[in-house]
Amino acid sequence: MTGTEVAAVGVVTGWGEGAAALPSDAVRAAAGRRVIAAARPPLVGERFRRATRECLLGVAAVEALLREANLEREEIRGCETALVYVTAAGYGAANHGFIVAGAARRDVGAGAARPEDSVGGLRKARAGAVASSTLHFPYTAPSAVPAEVAIEFGLTGPYVILLGGAAATIDGLWQATLQVGRGRCRRALVLAVETFSECEELWARGRWLLRPPLVESAACALLIPGPSRATYAPAPTESPLEALARARAGETLACAPLIALALARAGGGAGPFRLTGQWRGRRAGLTWEAH
Amino acid sequence: MNTEPVAIIAAGAVTPIGADLDAFWTGLVTGTDGVSRIERFPVGDLRVGLGGEIKKLKRERRGDCRASQLLFAAADDLRARASLGAPPARVAVVLGTALGGVEEGEKALAGDPSARRAAAALYDGPARALALRLGARGPVMTVSTACASGATALGVAADLLRSDAADLVVAGGYDILCRFVMRGFDALRSLTRDRVRPFDRRRSGLLLGEGAALVLLARDRDAGERRLGRLLGHASASDGAHVAAPDPEGRGLEWAIRAALAEAEVGAADIDFVSAHGTATPLNDRVEAAVLRRVLGACAERIPVNAIKGALGHTMGAAATLEAIMCLLASREGVVPHTVGLEEHDPECELDFVVTAPRAVRPRVSLSTSLGFGGCNAALVLEGDAR
Numbered sequence: 209m210t211g212t213e214v215a216a217v218g219v220v221t222g223w224g225e226g227a228a229a230l231p232s233d234a235v236r237a238a239a240g241r242r243v244i245a246a247a248r249p250p251l252v253g254e255r256f257r258r259a260t261r262e263c264l265l266g267v268a269a270v271e272a273l274l275r276e277a278n279l280e281r282e283e284i285r286g287c288e289t290a291l292v293y294v295t296a297a298g299y300g301a302a303n304h305g306f307i308v309a310g311a312a313r314r315d316v317g318a319g320a321a322r323p324e325d326s327v328g329g330l331r332k333a334r335a336g337a338v339a340s341s342t343l344h345f346p347y348t349a350p351s352a353v354p355a356e357v358a359i360e361f362g363l364t365g366p367y368v369i370l371l372g373g374a375a376a377t378i379d380g381l382w383q384a385t386l387q388v389g390r391g392r393c394r395r396a397l398v399l400a401v402e403t404f405s406e407c408e409e410l411w412a413r414g415r416w417l418l419r420p421p422l423v424e425s426a427a428c429a430l431l432i433p434g435p436s437r438a439t440y441a442p443a444p445t446e447s448p449l450e451a452l453a454r455a456r457a458g459e460t461l462a463c464a465p466l467i468a469l470a471l472a473r474a475g476g477g478a479g480p481f482r483l484t485g486q487w488r489g490r491r492a493g494l495t496w497e498a499h
Numbered sequence: 500m501n502t503e504p505v506a507i508i509a510a511g512a513v514t515p516i517g518a519d520l521d522a523f524w525t526g527l528v529t530g531t532d533g534v535s536r537i538e539r540f541p542v543g544d545l546r547v548g549l550g551g552e553i554k555k556l557k558r559e560r561r562g563d564c565r566a567s568q569l570l571f572a573a574a575d576d577l578r579a580r581a582s583l584g585a586p587p588a589r590v591a592v593v594l595g596t597a598l599g600g601v602e603e604g605e606k607a608l609a610g611d612p613s614a615r616r617a618a619a620a621l622y623d624g625p626a627r628a629l630a631l632r633l634g635a636r637g638p639v640m641t642v643s644t645a646c647a648s649g650a651t652a653l654g655v656a657a658d659l660l661r662s663d664a665a666d667l668v669v670a671g672g673y674d675i676l677c678r679f680v681m682r683g684f685d686a687l688r689s690l691t692r693d694r695v696r697p698f699d700r701r702r703s704g705l706l707l708g709e710g711a712a713l714v715l716l717a718r719d720r721d722a723g724e725r726r727l728g729r730l731l732g733h734a735s736a737s738d739g740a741h742v743a744a745p746d747p748e749g750r751g752l753e754w755a756i757r758a759a760l761a762e763a764e765v766g767a768a769d770i771d772f773v774s775a776h777g778t779a780t781p782l783n784d785r786v787e788a789a790v791l792r793r794v795l796g797a798c799a800e801r802i803p804v805n806a807i808k809g810a811l812g813h814t815m816g817a818a819a820t821l822e823a824i825m826c827l828l829a830s831r832e833g834v835v836p837h838t839v840g841l842e843e844h845d846p847e848c849e850l851d852f853v854v855t856a857p858r859a860v861r862p863r864v865s866l867s868t869s870l871g872f873g874g875c876n877a878a879l880v881l882e883g884d885a886r
Contacts, residue, residue, distance in 0.1 A: 287754055291737055296621065303601060303620075303679075307608050310682055345683035346743035349597065350622065350643040351873025358739035358874055364751055366758075367737035367875060368651060371599065371622045371641040379640055386658055390502070392734070392758060410607060413617040440664055442588070442638075488627060490639060 209389040213434025213496070214481070217470040218273030220265060221425040221457060222246045225272055227467070227474040234458035238421035242412065243404045244458060246424035255359075260347045262298045262426075263356040266401045269426035270357055273397070277430055284430075285362035290387040290396035293354035294380040296373040296461040296487065301406035302348040309344075353401050365393045374450070374464040374485025378492035381465065381483070382440040384431045385494075394432070400462035401426040417488070423458035427466035436480065436496040443484040443493030450484045461487070465494075502762050504729040504882070505657040506722030507714050510824045511577025513569055514710040515551035515811055519576040523821070524828050526810065527836035528857045533811050534695070534706055540678050547690035550676050551708025551812025564603050565675045566625040569711035570594070571632060573671070577713045581725070583633060583667055591637035591665035593656040594626040595648025595672035596816035597871065599641065602677040625673065637665045644735060645871025646776075648672050649712065649819030650879050654733030660718050673711035674815035680707060687743070689780060695813075696840040697777030697806035698784045698848040705778045708812025712820035728827040728883040731864070732763030738874030745783055749790035751876040752868060756794050763880035765864055767798040772835055772862030773850075774822040776870050777806025778813055779840065783870060788848035791868070803860060805853045809840030819869040823879050826865035830883015833861040 222244030223229045223237070231237035238244060248261045249268040256264060274281065346352060351369055358364070366387045370376045377400055384396035404411055404422040411422060453460070453468035460467055465485045472481055480497040512519065515533030516526030526533065533551045542548030556572050563571065583590055599622025607616040618624065623641035630639040638659060642652040649672025656670035674680075684690050684707060691704035719729060736755040740746035760766065773795075775787055792799050807825060808814075814821060829835045834857045841854050867879045 287736070296623070299622065303604055304608065306683070307605050307679065310678070311609065345686055346872055348601075348679075348683065349645050349872045351645045351871065351875055352742055354737070355742045355873035358737040359741070362739050364737055364739045364754065367644065367735045367751075368655065369643050369873075369875070370655075371643050376623070376640065379638065382662075382664075383655065383658070386662070410604075410617045410620065413607075413612070413614040416614075417618065440662060488623075492638065 210391065210433045211436050212385045212388050212431050212438060213436050214469055215430045215432045216273055216277035217427065217429045217466055217473060218269050218276050219427045219467055219470045220246060220268050220272055222423045227470040230456040232456065234421060234423065234456060238458060242420045242422060243408050244421050244423040245405045258343055259356055260302050262301060262401050262403050263353050265426035266353045266357045266399055267360050269399060269428040270361060270397065273428040273430055281361055284395065287365040288394040289363050290366035290384060290393040291354055291358055291363045292380040292384050292396060292398045293369045294377045294400045294462040295350060295371060295402060298353055298401040298403060299348060299350045301403050304406045306344060306348050354399065357399060373461040373487030375487040375490045375492040377462045377465040378483060378485040378494050381494050382438065385438040388431055388433055396431045397428055398431065398466065399428045400466055402461045402463050418459045421458040423460050425460040425463035427463040429466050429469055436498055439495045441493055443491045446486065447482045447484040503661060504719045504731050505660050506717050506719045506726045507728050507730060507827060508717055508722055508726050509577055509581035510714045510727055511573045511580065512712045512821060512824060513553060513572040514821065515553055515708050518557055527807060527825060528834060530837060530839050531810060532839065533708065537676060542681060545681055545685040547685055547692055549706050551814065552676055553709055564600055564619055566600060566673055567628040569675060570625055570629045570673050573711035573713045574629060574633060577715060581715050585666040587634050587636040589637055589666040590635040591659050591668045592626055592630040592635050593640045593642065593652045593668055593670040595642040595652035596622060596674055597643065597645050597648055598674050598680055598815065600624040601679050602675060605677065605679055633669060635669065644875035644877060645873050646815050646818060647735065647869035647871040647875040647877040648816040650867065650869040650877035651735045653730060653820065653823060653879060654735060656716050657730050657733060660716060666721065668716045669713055670716055671713035671820040672816040674709060674817055676707055676709040694840050695779045695809040697779045697809055697838055698788065698845055698852060699841045700843040700845040702779040702781060702784060704780055705808065706812040708814040710814040710817040710821060712817045712824055714820065714824065726884050728830060728881055730879065731765065731882050732759040732880035734758030734762065735877040738876065740874055743872055745786045745870050746874065747786060749786040751874055752790045752870060753794060755876040755878040756868065759878035759880050765880060767795045769864050770795065770798065770802055770866050772826065772829060772865045773802055773804040774826050774865060774867040775804050775806045776868050777808055779808065785847050787868060788850055791850060799850055802851060803835050803853050803858055804850045805835055805838045807836060809838060819867065819877065822867050823881055826867055826881045827883050830862050834859055
């Protein structure tokens, strides 16, 4: 099986673009804010008019990756590029919107005297008209984000979507090493997107799961054939890179291992990398070592 | 990376046409219609209130979400047929789903303020719950390639075994019927008011269903004598064409099928049976039939094809695993179930469909195809154990 290497990592977070935008101490920089939101990327084009913010963040992360790698879009187009997408929360905003909008419509339909008398009021009913529409429902699927990315960049190769936090991203990186290593494709993108703003109240209920600040992020790593062999195994303890990513970026769930890779590369590290990621009691690890 | 076959030791299921694997198979070969009026939640405001609803579970446990209950029922069925004889840290769980715990999200937003409910809304919650119930402490993964999830999950599970990251994997798919998904497909006008008619000239859409399907996988060399069959090859691919519709050319599906066949080291001439995705939407079935004709070439004339969503409804994350299990049972029993709902052939979907009644053939190698929202495509190549 062919070895792999990480050729580039693109990062967009609520702190800004790239590893250089991350503060030295995320908790201090958050100054008590629970969520550090990432702005809706200003992507132009009719196709993006209906796309959700998380879809646009996914596209923005791949664009950041291309800039980092000095690659043209054409160089990743086609079936020789695998796309592995990971998220723990990236579907939350669309799901939340669709559920709340549906509830508002049902309230109106069930005979509230006026829309503004129904639960949540007129604003919710108006939002309902949009968010419960035919066009919104497909965006509630976790596959909507990678779909928009695949459409935008013309990616038609191997395709895997994993749900979970940082441990799932380790699983996703492992999947990417397999796809490249077995020769199914020449390169693999491992993309993660996490948003929190719309579901902030739900995340606040599960305080034991996450330590604030929750930092909205999108990150994408490019794997290509290379000299390193990846070893995938459970990890009993967190790696220094896992701790560094959390300290610098805050809680970024599935984006964390990719941000860790970006930090390692920004620090001049060419490997070996020992990455770990933890989610809901499970910690997975992936180590790239020279053959 | 080795591509050694992976043994499918046993299976378990809960479906609208049968509460366990045996009843599922009996339902398929007798042409049972699992579609009925949905009773578990209100559907009066929807255009279509029909679906493949499981009316009663053998053991319902208060406190577990419905998705977990379906998984537990399928797992009980599986464990009645095979034991998880490996150290817990070497047993993995890989599940596919399109919806995860979304119904718990609906409840969390409808006034249940508990932290437990909010956490259960995460899509990976049911897989974690199943791992806890099974005592599996290896990797726990949730795959969500929409309605192809149940196939992709089996592929990821095979990768875990081939990479020696686990010795046994409980893999499969599940999804439940809930207001969220019914409202969504109703808004898309994808649901038919007629019956589900895969590949039929009059087909007018799908109906949803619910279910859970699990298989127990092991490396072929470790599996011993008892097995349902083997997973020979798998691939998943992206269309990169549309968020909610298949690529009209079916390029992603074609790529996935060809890659799965290559991994299995079989050609079209080796395929004995095709289990098609067959949602009964006008576009899906036309695209799928065209891709199968392209890939199978002249062999398409003699390879029996069926689609079982006419009997079950579209069980989303469970669908591909149920269809894979059906392929293996067809090998074991020497009969291929017919395509419930297919009565008038569509000239645009010319394949050798099994219609009207089950066909007495004993397929050795089967191909199972799946498509889903987000341009997700997957293909499995399976070998039945006809001993």
